[in-house]
Amino acid sequence: MKNKLLIVILISCLFGHDGIAQAQNNSFTLGKKEFLLNGKPFIIRAAELHYPRIPKQYWEQRIQLCKAMGMNTVCIYLFWNIHEQKPDQYDFTGQNDVAEFVRLIQKNGMYCIVRPGPYVCAEWDMGGLPWWLLKKKDIHLRELSDSYFMERTKKFLDVAGKQLAPLQIQNGGNILMVQVENEYAAFGSDSAYMKTMRDNVRKAFDKVQLFRCDWGSNFNNYKLDDVAVSLNFGAGADIDKEFKVFQEVNPTAPLMCSEYWTGWYDRWGKPHETRSVDSFIGSLKDMMDRKISFSLYMAHGGTSFGQWGGANDAPFSPMTTSYDYNAPIGEQGNTTEKFFAIRNLLKNYLQEDEKLGEIPAAIPVIEIPTFELKESASLFANLPLAKKSENIQSMENFDQGWGRILYRTKLVASTTKQKMVIADLHDWATVFINGKAIGRLDRRKGENTIEIPALPKNSQLDILVEALGRVNYGNTILDRKGITEKVEVTNGSTTKDLKNWEVYNFPVDYAFQKNVKYQTGAINGPGWHKGTFNLTKVGDAFLDVSTWGIGMVWVNGHNLGRFWKIGPQQTLYVPGAWLLQGKNEIIILDVDKPISTKVTGLAKPILDKINIDGSLLNRKVGQKLDLSLETPVQSGTFTNDNGWKNVDFQKVSTGRYFCLEVLNSQKADDALTTLSELELIGADGKKIPVAKWKIVYADSEEVTSGNYTAEKVFDKQESTFWQTQSVGAKPVHPHQIIIDLGEVEAIKGLRYLHRFDNKPEGMIKDYKVFLKSVPFKL
Numbered sequence: 001m002k003n004k005l006l007i008v009i010l011i012s013c014l015f016g017h018d019g020i021a022q023a024q025n026n027s028f029t030l031g032k033k034e035f036l037l038n039g040k041p042f043i044i045r046a047a048e049l050h051y052p053r054i055p056k057q058y059w060e061q062r063i064q065l066c067k068a069m070g071m072n073t074v075c076i077y078l079f080w081n082i083h084e085q086k087p088d089q090y091d092f093t094g095q096n097d098v099a100e101f102v103r104l105i106q107k108n109g110m111y112c113i114v115r116p117g118p119y120v121c122a123e124w125d126m127g128g129l130p131w132w133l134l135k136k137k138d139i140h141l142r143e144l145s146d147s148y149f150m151e152r153t154k155k156f157l158d159v160a161g162k163q164l165a166p167l168q169i170q171n172g173g174n175i176l177m178v179q180v181e182n183e184y185a186a187f188g189s190d191s192a193y194m195k196t197m198r199d200n201v202r203k204a205f206d207k208v209q210l211f212r213c214d215w216g217s218n219f220n221n222y223k224l225d226d227v228a229v230s231l232n233f234g235a236g237a238d239i240d241k242e243f244k245v246f247q248e249v250n251p252t253a254p255l256m257c258s259e260y261w262t263g264w265y266d267r268w269g270k271p272h273e274t275r276s277v278d279s280f281i282g283s284l285k286d287m288m289d290r291k292i293s294f295s296l297y298m299a300h301g302g303t304s305f306g307q308w309g310g311a312n313d314a315p316f317s318p319m320t321t322s323y324d325y326n327a328p329i330g331e332q333g334n335t336t337e338k339f340f341a342i343r344n345l346l347k348n349y350l351q352e353d354e355k356l357g358e359i360p361a362a363i364p365v366i367e368i369p370t371f372e373l374k375e376s377a378s379l380f381a382n383l384p385l386a387k388k389s390e391n392i393q394s395m396e397n398f399d400q401g402w403g404r405i406l407y408r409t410k411l412v413a414s415t416t417k418q419k420m421v422i423a424d425l426h427d428w429a430t431v432f433i434n435g436k437a438i439g440r441l442d443r444r445k446g447e448n449t450i451e452i453p454a455l456p457k458n459s460q461l462d463i464l465v466e467a468l469g470r471v472n473y474g475n476t477i478l479d480r481k482g483i484t485e486k487v488e489v490t491n492g493s494t495t496k497d498l499k500n501w502e503v504y505n506f507p508v509d510y511a512f513q514k515n516v517k518y519q520t521g522a523i524n525g526p527g528w529h530k531g532t533f534n535l536t537k538v539g540d541a542f543l544d545v546s547t548w549g550i551g552m553v554w555v556n557g558h559n560l561g562r563f564w565k566i567g568p569q570q571t572l573y574v575p576g577a578w579l580l581q582g583k584n585e586i587i588i589l590d591v592d593k594p595i596s597t598k599v600t601g602l603a604k605p606i607l608d609k610i611n612i613d614g615s616l617l618n619r620k621v622g623q624k625l626d627l628s629l630e631t632p633v634q635s636g637t638f639t640n641d642n643g644w645k646n647v648d649f650q651k652v653s654t655g656r657y658f659c660l661e662v663l664n665s666q667k668a669d670d671a672l673t674t675l676s677e678l679e680l681i682g683a684d685g686k687k688i689p690v691a692k693w694k695i696v697y698a699d700s701e702e703v704t705s706g707n708y709t710a711e712k713v714f715d716k717q718e719s720t721f722w723q724t725q726s727v728g729a730k731p732v733h734p735h736q737i738i739i740d741l742g743e744v745e746a747i748k749g750l751r752y753l754h755r756f757d758n759k760p761e762g763m764i765k766d767y768k769v770f771l772k773s774v775p776f777k778l
């Protein structure tokens with residue numbers, strides 16, 4: 001009897017809720033082709049969540065949803081730039097209390113994988129690096145040679161380790177593994193840099209298994225001992241193909257897909273991205289059948305509140321505020337068809353002692369009736385104190401991290417029109433002369449030049465620059481905001497570099513927005529709008545901001561994020577946890593201007609309403625490809641079936657501009673062309689790398705019902721495809737795409753995947769291939 005009691009007490013000490021052992025001597029190690037948890041084979045089924053993208057009050061609900069979807073682990077990034085917003089001032093409290101997040105995961109019977117960066121990508125401002133690093137003029141990000149960068153990253157890792165090392169599994173916590181850096185092979189190949197990063201992570205996390213993540217195509221770009229290797233890929237991937245090279249090099253390593261992309265991120269001005277359940281679920285099952293561990297990126301994306309969204313480049317394309325990601329758990333914490341598909345699949349693959357979690361209660365959604373913002377404050381009537389600077393400089397040099405910045409100077413008289421050129425504009429500007437807006441410039445479209453009219457004496461130039469997300473991926477992550485170099489005015493014969501600026505900084509903090517002088521009535525031009533709305537009961541809502549231009553919204557002091565009328569996102573998510581019964585305050589800063597100052601709270605988001613403009617398409621107005629005088633290097637007929645098709649060319653051909661012309665579809669009367677992936681095989685029999693490829697032309701692209709632009713043929717994602725216009729008047733064959741390969745290549749053949757979901761529409765039959773060393777005439 002006594003013994004039995006002792007055992008019960010012992011068991012309840014050793015185990016937390018739901019069977020995670022809290023013993024000091026737990027282990028997680030690499031076995032032969034498998035992971036070992038306390039010496040026994042263990043398959044990780046992880047769900048990626050980002051704590052800053054979820055209001056703290058909802059953390060547990062999201063974790064429980066992951067468990068209910070069939071997961072046994074939650075994977076997290078650390079976001080350095082939210083924790084150290086000013087050098088050496090660390091914040092791990094409240095919404096930033098990541099240790100609390102990890103403990104909540106453990107409380108709910110789940111393990112945790114930590115990816116502390118310090119660079120994390122994640123569609124997050126500067127990939128998680130703090131903006132203040134950019135105050136160092138010659139900074140080299142993610143490079144060993146930059147001792148300042150290396151010292152700051154090490155410091156952050158040490159501080160992060162103090163928070164989380166006690167939660168390593170060997171210490172009785174739930175952290176199984178910790179990642180070193182993030183997809184470094186896509187950025188560089190310096191093994192010494194990664195070695196130092198690994199050693200720094202090891203100092204911060206002394207016991208846990210370390211790992212790194214890269215792609216099946218590039219993981220070998222650098223070498224790193226003593227860490228596990230995992231690979232990232234997306235919905236619909238061919239599992240054999242993804243792990244093939246890796247397994248040849250590492251025949252006994254456990255296999256893990258550290259990011260299995262459930263959907264994709266949205267960017268302003270680009271069509272909404274989705275990945276179908278069909279394309280997604282098959283490869284997941286395949287991984288389970290082969291006992292391959294995985295992490296769903298994202299299980300639930302959430303929201304990039306405030307200024308935290310990042311950007312892609314080049315071309316520059318900033319992220320929307322919603323990070324819904326078309327993930328199985330929607331932005332509001334709602335279940336979706338994908339959620340249930342995953343839950344239904346994974347319940348068949350539970351391991352010993354595991355059980356499927358209950359689906360937690362849904363968070364209520366309310367519909368807020370239309371209200372109006374009746375007070376306003378003009379930006380020009382509320383200028384902060386000016387700073388003076390002889391040369392124009394970036395925002396960071398004025399100690400400003402995010403927001404908008406106004407540059408003012410005088411222009412000399414001119415009787416003729418002139419051109420003004422800005423180098424470099426980051427990211428969106430309105431140019432005013434003597435208080436009148438004369439035009440807009442948008443970095444997404446590569447705009448940097450504006451015509452200015454004849455000028456009277458002593459004219460005043462104002463350039464109001466809105467900073468969007470900092471680049472988070474690739475070799476252009478060094479992305480200072482505002483105007484980074486110079487502004488020149490030229491009349492054709494003389495060019496003048498403008499000097500002696502007055503600079504006004506408009507930061508993003510709530511106090512600043514609150515303290516401008518509001519008045520009842522409308523304004524014309526950039527400025528703030530304030531209003532209130534009353535609630536009898538609180539709940540989550542989506543604010544329809546589609547009548548507003550571009551800017552940010554604060555509700556009860558919380559920055560909900562950016563809006564931009566170009567879409568595709570037209571609503572902003574407001575967590576009920578931030579709303580109050582009774583009176584709520586809303587402030588909208590619009591640096592363009594609203595058509596109406598009304599707002600309505602909807603029960604469902606609008607994430608897919610894009611205002612199309614020509615810049616989305618790879619075919620410019622008036623362009624038409626004429627191939628009548630060209631000779632194809634190859635022509636033929638593809639087979640009428642699914643899967644990858646291989647074509648060997650009759651002879652090796654060389655050229656830089658590759659054109660595929662599609663003459664007809666397999667199905668008669670099918671005007672569409674669709675194409676998921678295209679690979680070109682070099683004379684050496686190897687795949688030609690796509691890093692330098694650029695689409696120069698596509699005769700037609702569907703961008704209304706979804707994102708089917710021609711770039712999708714070499715984005716290495718099987719589930720995405722180029723599709724000619726399918727909504728409205730369908731253009732007829734022939735259809736063509738031209739790719740600039742970046743340099744002259746010798747090509748021996750091609751491989752091509754129609755589309756993953758095996759739908760027959762648009763399957764190519766007869767084709768021609770053209771290859772030239774000079775651009776095609778358009």
Ligand code: GLA
Pocket residue numbers: 120121122123182183232259264265
């Ligand atoms: C990569 C990165 C992630 C994220 C995804 C795309 O895999 O590692 O941080 O950026 O791409 O969503």
Ligand code: CA
Pocket residue numbers: 676677712713714715716717718719720721
């Ligand atoms: Ca694709």
